[in-house]
Amino acid sequence: MTKKVDVGGAAVGGGERIKIQSMTTSATSDTEATLAQIARLAGAGCDIVRVAVRDEKDAKAIRTIRDRSSLPVVADIHFSADLAIAAIENGADKVRINPGNIGDEDKIARVAACIRAHRIPVRVGSNTGSIKKEFLEKYGRNEFALVESALENARLLEKYGVGDIVVSVKASDVPLTVRAYRLLHGRCDYPLHLGVTEAGTRESGIVKSSIGIGALLLDGIGDTIRVSLSADPVEEIYAAKRILRACGAEKDFADVVACPTCGRCEWDCMALAEEVEKRVFKVAKKCKIAVMGCVVNGPGEARDADLGIAGGKEYCVIFRFGVPVQRVPAENAREIFLAELDRFLG
Secondary structure (H helix, E strand, C coil): CCCEEEECCEEEECCCCCEEEEECCCCCCCHHHHHHHHHHHHHHCCCEEEEECCCHHHHHHHHHHHHHCCCCEEEECCCCHHHHHHHHHCCCCEEECCHHHHCCHHHHHHHHHHHHHHCCCEEEEEECCCCCHHHHHHHCCCHHHHHHHHHHHHHHHHHCCCCCEEEEEECCCHHHHHHHHHHHHCCCCCCEEECCCCCCEHHHHHHHHHHHHHHHHHCCCCCEEECCCECCHHHHHHHHHHHHHHCCCCCCCEEEEECCCCCCCCCCHHHHHHHHHHHHCCCCCCEEEEEECCCCCHHHHCCCCCEEEEECCCEEEEEECCEEEEEEEHHHHHHHHHHHHHHHHC
8 A cells, every 4th residue: 555645635645535636727826817727626526736836926826826725736846946945835735846857966955855844745756758867778768767767756855854755657658657657556655646648639638548547547556646638627627537437446426327329229318318427427426327228128238227218219218227117208208317317316
């Protein structure tokens, strides 16, 4: 089991629930825009939010953001020890740094001293663009180089007394990402931050992230995740929740199963399935809802569903655990089933 660290009240690692992260896209110094985005992320189910710190204005803005944010705030720092220290002193709940680009060891020691003084955790890691030269020359651009770079960064912080460390080893190449995390998992007990970096646009990014993050979660690897998409950050939260649910890492939700349809389907099963999924997405109740294409096999295929519907050209059947309980005209099936669904959910 990994160690547990506290990120502004959100426990990461140690067998705790896997935390979902995202990153704001607004300028951090624009506090109102950033806080509005954080509120949307929180409403979607985000647990921890990260903000970019590019300059002193961004670092100072963290004070206002942290005071008004409902989520723990992580400051993302590169190339500047001074900005890292300023972000921490302005209330960041955690910092993400790359010791390899912060500067010489004296600067890293200064940042480490500030981290210790404020008793916050830090995320370090490597990606294929930040592998230390000596490991790149020794191993090439592969999982061994990624892991050795990340672990050296962690050891450097530990040298200066920092113990609450989260580690990541990301690549845009999905198989490489999976190999790197599997190797890292066997080499340390740090909490692991999972993600496929630069995954791409919404559709391709969700596919890559689902495969990479999902494979690791099924191995029992990972303590916090971020789905990186070139899209509205809220889409990252929805994708992350779906990945956690599909991997069995989240239990209390309404699972909607739906028939892919075929030539036997004579009603608009697809539209109802989409409507039902949107209706129950945030329901924190362990149950299964089925929307099936035909009455030939529908109730039997979804016999474990708490509530389901199977349709035909003239009528639909509403069933519970495979047993029909109501036969309704097809033209009224949507309204009747949604009303039944609302009653079931309470």
